[in-house]
Amino acid sequence: QSALTQPASVSGSPGQSITISCTGTSSDIGTYNLVSWYQQHPGKAPKLMIFEGGKRPSGVSNRFSGSKSGNTASLTISGLQAEDEADYYCCSYAGSGTYVFGTGTKVTVL
Amino acid sequence: QVQLVQSGAEVKKPGSSVKVSCKASGGTFSTYTISWVRQAPGQGLEWMGGIIPLFGTPNYAQKFQGRVTITTDESTSTAFMELNSLRSEDTAMYYCARPPPEGRDVFDIWGQGTMLTVSS
Numbered sequence: 245q246s247a248l249t250q251p252a253s254v255s256g257s258p259g260q261s262i263t264i265s266c267t268g269t270s271s272d273i274g275t276y277n278l279v280s281w282y283q284q285h286p287g288k289a290p291k292l293m294i295f296e297g298g299k300r301p302s303g304v305s306n307r308f309s310g311s312k313s314g315n316t317a318s319l320t321i322s323g324l325q326a327e328d329e330a331d332y333y334c335c336s337y338a339g340s341g342t343y344v345f346g347t348g349t350k351v352t353v354l
Numbered sequence: 355q356v357q358l359v360q361s362g363a364e365v366k367k368p369g370s371s372v373k374v375s376c377k378a379s380g381g382t383f384s385t386y387t388i389s390w391v392r393q394a395p396g397q398g399l400e401w402m403g404g405i406i407p408l409f410g411t412p413n414y415a416q417k418f419q420g421r422v423t424i425t426t427d428e429s430t431s432t433a434f435m436e437l438n439s440l441r442s443e444d445t446a447m448y449y450c451a452r453p454p455p456e457g458r459d460v461f462d463i464w465g466q467g468t469m470l471t472v473s474s
Contacts, residue, residue, distance in 0.1 A: 245415055245416050245417070247398070247400075278459045280459075280460045280461070282399070282461070284399075289449060289464040289465070289466065289467060290391075290399065290449075290451075290461070290464060292460055292461065292462045295458055295459075295460045295462075296458070296459075301454070301462065333398060333399050335399075335401070335460075335461070337459050340413060341387075341404060341413030342401070342413055342414075342415060343389070343401040343404075343459075344401060344415075345391075345398060345399040345400060345401055346398070347398050348398035348399070
């Protein structure tokens with residue numbers, strides 16, 4: 245159960261789009277369409293942004309979108325805003341009632 | 355509105371144990387997985403294990419097998435996470451989390467976190 249691999253940091257200017265990748269294996273992302281994405285601001289609990297690969301919970305901006313191809317999932321933030329500056333984590337179901345998180349990506353709005 | 359309220363911060367010595375609680379209110383307790391997730395200072399999220407109170411059989415991440423015990427008390431809608439043989443690397447914020455009422459494989463509702471400091 246190794247952590248999913250994410251880039252350590254991604255940055256963009258306001259209004260731009262950025263994409264965060266999340267690479268797993270055939271035992272997690274590649275088998276299950278149960279990838280979720282979480283946003284975490286400093287000192288706060290994580291917040292669910294995307295579930296089941298590309299669905300948004302009620303209240304989450306449609307600027308956030310998710311996708312999956314093979315063993316890699318991606319989170320795209322379009323129309324980047326200052327409030328999007330945070331840490332982002334992917335998470336996948338890994339079978340037998342277990343889950344694995346990604347290594348985390350710090351998003352900086354320039 | 356489902357809420358999870360965790361017990362307060364803990365300071366423990368290396369080699370000792372800690373038991374953190376997570377009390378649910380405002381919704382059904384027994385049929386939703388309660389998971390425990392930890393985050394060391396400046397580090398990422400780490401899933402430790404989870405349990406469905408109705409079934410009572412926990413699942414643990416390999417890394418914590420043999421050192422963590424997750425239990426529930428349905429009479430008080432409370433989940434517990436006990437971690438043994440504490441070492442300094444266990445210093446972290448510990449969160450409980452569960453799916454939304456509509457039920458999905460996600461962590462939608464989070465406790466406020468319990469800070470554990472392991473120090474001699």
